[in-house]
Amino acid sequence: MAARAWFAAAVLLAACRPNTTRPAITPYPEAAGVEIRLRPIEATRRLAEALQADSITPARVRLRDGYLETAWLDSATGRPTTRRPIGTGVVRLRAWADPGRPGNSVLTVETVYRSLADPSLPERELERQVPRVHPTAVKVERVLEALLKRHGGPPPPSAQPAAPAGPPPEETAEEASVSP
Numbered sequence: 001m002a003a004r005a006w007f008a009a010a011v012l013l014a015a016c017r018p019n020t021t022r023p024a025i026t027p028y029p030e031a032a033g034v035e036i037r038l039r040p041i042e043a044t045r046r047l048a049e050a051l052q053a054d055s056i057t058p059a060r061v062r063l064r065d066g067y068l069e070t071a072w073l074d075s076a077t078g079r080p081t082t083r084r085p086i087g088t089g090v091v092r093l094r095a096w097a098d099p100g101r102p103g104n105s106v107l108t109v110e111t112v113y114r115s116l117a118d119p120s121l122p123e124r125e126l127e128r129q130v131p132r133v134h135p136t137a138v139k140v141e142r143v144l145e146a147l148l149k150r151h152g153g154p155p156p157p158s159a160q161p162a163a164p165a166g167p168p169p170e171e172t173a174e175e176a177s178v179s180p
Helices: 002-015 040-053 135-151 173-178
Strands: 032-036 058-062 067-070 090-099 105-114 127-129
Touching (some): 040 067, 040 105, 040 135, 090 135
Antiparallel strands (some): 032 105, 058 067, 067 090
């Protein structure tokens, strides 16, 4: 019996996939984001297709992990470049599709550049979010707005019930004595 239990435990552990291909970084707070009515896998697929249609080609798309990224791109053409990635002329996109409300995903897309080259620092510490008026950031905003328009966003917040109309409640003798 103990052998069966060990075998069952081994099978369960082998079936688990705790690994992920997402990098161990979080998006910058200034990154563009939107919540849409798609599950993370489908949201990742649709985002990759929309970026591709807008001349931003993802280099890696990980549907299961809800993650995609591009190579370093020339911001004027949107094509991958071999130029040194310094300054806002060369950018990289990373996108995360995280679960939001039930049936929704929160898409977060960062468009980063490297402000300088410093081999003593990790690459992530050299990256900065481009300004919102940067041409690639504007494209990303357009893509996210189109996805929101096509697939819908979160439901509107439920209306708060109005307070019943009528005379104000009367004070009790205890409340009246505590008032200054």
